[in-house]
Amino acid sequence: MDLRGNGRFSGFEGWSVGGAEKSRCGYASAMDGASTGTGAIRIGHGYDLHRLEPIAPEGKGRPFVLGGVRLEHDRGPVGHSDGDALYHAVTDALLGALGMPDIGELFPDDDPRHDGQDSAVFLDEAVRRVRAAGYAVGNVDCTVILERPKVKEIKDRLRANIAERLGVGVERVNVKGKTHEKVDAVGEGRAIEVHVVALLVRAGGGS
Numbered sequence: 235m236d237l238r239g240n241g242r243f244s245g246f247e248g249w250s251v252g253g254a255e256k257s258r259c260g261y262a263s264a265m266d267g268a269s270t271g272t273g274a275i276r277i278g279h280g281y282d283l284h285r286l287e288p289i290a291p292e293g294k295g296r297p298f299v300l301g302g303v304r305l306e307h308d309r310g311p312v313g314h315s316d317g318d319a320l321y322h323a324v325t326d327a328l329l330g331a332l333g334m335p336d337i338g339e340l341f342p343d344d345d346p347r348h349d350g351q352d353s354a355v356f357l358d359e360a361v362r363r364v365r366a367a368g369y370a371v372g373n374v375d376c377t378v379i380l381e382r383p384k385v386k387e388i389k390d391r392l393r394a395n396i397a398e399r400l401g402v403g404v405e406r407v408n409v410k411g412k413t414h415e416k417v418d419a420v421g422e423g424r425a426i427e428v429h430v431v432a433l434l435v436r437a438g439g440g441s
């Protein structure tokens with residue numbers, strides 16, 4: 235596969251093809267036009283953190299929802315919406331890859347319409363924008379940093395939920411669970427933190 239100079243890129247799998255020089259040229263070609271909202275591939279990073287408090291009325295915590303999964307826990311996220319930090323970070327990774335305004339700009343936390351909102355609504359809108367821009371999700375890699383409850387036990391459900399919302403197979407979604415080694419707010423169970431990286435490929439690009 236010759237990636238040089240023709241402005242074409244065959245998609246996600248194309249990266250493993252060819253030597254170093256071709257890869258370099260392929261990268262330059264694939265990223266052509268990225269600053270103008272085009273390009274064969276685009277990468278985005280999403281980050282979110284929510285404070286965890288006792289569930290209302292004892293505290294300000296909402297029932298704990300993560301990646302669309304309801305968790306039984308004595309604390310829950312504080313937030314204007316349902317506080318789903320994983321869906322929020324995936325949403326921001328997709329929007330970031332598109333070079334669009336972030337979740338806080340699109341869905342302000344002082345808008346009463348989003349009070350207690352199911353965060354799937356935000357993620358679905360980001361997915362709609364990905365498709366409208368002519369892209370498909372290559373893959374997403376998520377890291378959830380949470381002391382309790384353990385992410386390990388619900389990892390498969392998180393992957394399945396995200397994959398369903400993105401309209402891709404579960405093999406394109408990865409979820410890793412980590413603790414914060416009992417230090418700082420996250421380690422003390424007072425917050426949840428999520429990082430997500432998403433790769434978008436030009437739809438019909440051979441992925």
Ligand code: MG
Pocket residue numbers: 282283284313317318319322
């Ligand atoms: Mg959030």
